[in-house]
Amino acid sequence: MVKMFYEADVEKAALEGKKIAVIGYGSQGHAHAQNLRDTKHDVIIGIRPGKSFDKAKEDGFEVYPVAEAVAKADIIMVLTPDEIQEKLYHEDIEAGLTKGKALGFAHGFNINFGFITPPKDVDVFMLAPKGPGHLVRRTFQEGQGVPALFAIYQDATGNARDIAMDWGKGVGSARMGMLETSFKEETEEDLFGEQAVLCGGVTALMNAGFEVLVEGGYAPELAYFEVLHEMKLIVDLLYEGGFKKMRQSVSNTAEFGDYVAGPRVITEEVKENMKAVLADVQSGKFANDFVNDYKAGSPKMKAYREAAANLGIEKVGEELRKAMPFTKADDDDMFKIYN
Ligand code: NDP
Ligand code: MG
Ligand code: MG
Numbered sequence: 001m002v003k004m005f006y007e008a009d010v011e012k013a014a015l016e017g018k019k020i021a022v023i024g025y026g027s028q029g030h031a032h033a034q035n036l037r038d039t040k041h042d043v044i045i046g047i048r049p050g051k052s053f054d055k056a057k058e059d060g061f062e063v064y065p066v067a068e069a070v071a072k073a074d075i076i077m078v079l080t081p082d083e084i085q086e087k088l089y090h091e092d093i094e095a096g097l098t099k100g101k102a103l104g105f106a107h108g109f110n111i112n113f114g115f116i117t118p119p120k121d122v123d124v125f126m127l128a129p130k131g132p133g134h135l136v137r138r139t140f141q142e143g144q145g146v147p148a149l150f151a152i153y154q155d156a157t158g159n160a161r162d163i164a165m166d167w168g169k170g171v172g173s174a175r176m177g178m179l180e181t182s183f184k185e186e187t188e189e190d191l192f193g194e195q196a197v198l199c200g201g202v203t204a205l206m207n208a209g210f211e212v213l214v215e216g217g218y219a220p221e222l223a224y225f226e227v228l229h230e231m232k233l234i235v236d237l238l239y240e241g242g243f244k245k246m247r248q249s250v251s252n253t254a255e256f257g258d259y260v261a262g263p264r265v266i267t268e269e270v271k272e273n274m275k276a277v278l279a280d281v282q283s284g285k286f287a288n289d290f291v292n293d294y295k296a297g298s299p300k301m302k303a304y305r306e307a308a309a310n311l312g313i314e315k316v317g318e319e320l321r322k323a324m325p326f327t328k329a330d331d332d333d334m335f336k337i338y339n
Helices: 027-038 051-058 066-072 082-096 133-141 160-170 183-198 200-215 220-229 231-249 252-265 268-283 285-295 299-309 312-322
Strands: 019-023 042-046 075-078 102-105 123-129 148-154 178-181
Touching (some): 027 042, 027 133, 042 066, 075 082, 102 160, 123 183, 148 160, 183 200, 183 268, 183 285, 200 312, 285 299
Parallel strands (some): 019 042, 019 075, 075 102, 102 123, 148 178
């Protein structure tokens, strides 16, 4: 079993007396900044003028342009979207990253694929909560936290690991458990998971199921309930007790059908496709495609989003959810779950 690290394992108060700059004030940014402030750390925000800038000010933080925040801080945590980090780093971070400072990330993307290469004399660490930013904040306030991965890419001062672990304590993750990993492992595993299973896999599975039902003459509204709405109930059971608890809770009919049909749908061929997805993650092909699309003005991203918005399952769902106020996300849920 891999070792879990908890608060008691965090030996050094490595953030104490340090000035911390959180760069970006979005999903992860607001949560890390507020949790660290609540654990009595000295946090400032670095961000461009705009919506987040105003929000961070409103929340009582000292807010500066990115380059200024980097210059003032000992520890700099980059919590902006991955695709803008390379440019932001070269324009506003690199110059202020003097000897002995620490640079942090919540995802290994830019370091692992070589979009950012920090100078050798700074620490480079990662603390990646395994959950969305609004949960990092909410669970912290409830006295809990979101489990996290931590990793060291570069240990220039001998303190990098202590900084990463103390960061995890400050944001609440050490209350729940932290796993040690590498930038490479975290990045590849995270990208594969969100692509093949969590986001891409699940939505494609639901959409295919929806289309099969509708093309078979069934009512779209019923199909929506069947393949999308009910998923939450099933996932809650899986989360609590794995496959076993879910299968204990559904009918024997559903359980028998599950064993029969699951492998007919997710065949060896599907698994081969998943391996191809993993290979594109590992080779950097996916990362380059994503970043190049962003640099070209996001033509592919825009086309994907438009096509997704026009799917039947989305149109029906939008109407049905109007009649189900209990599905409405609260304000915090405007933050994306998987980046
Ligand atoms: P968000 O998309 O929520 O970040 C938005 C923030 O970045 C806003 O403050 C925004 O400011 C700022 N920003 C956007 N564009 C620019 C720009 N061009 N220049 C300066 N600031 C900019 O990011 P996430 O929190 O989703 O992701 C942050 C990091 O955390 C990523 O590395 C991600 O992989 C990682 N991560 C994210 C998770 C999540 O649940 N979202 C989970 C685990 C890790 P403005 O308001 O001005 O646009
Ligand atoms: Mg992930
Ligand atoms: Mg991710």
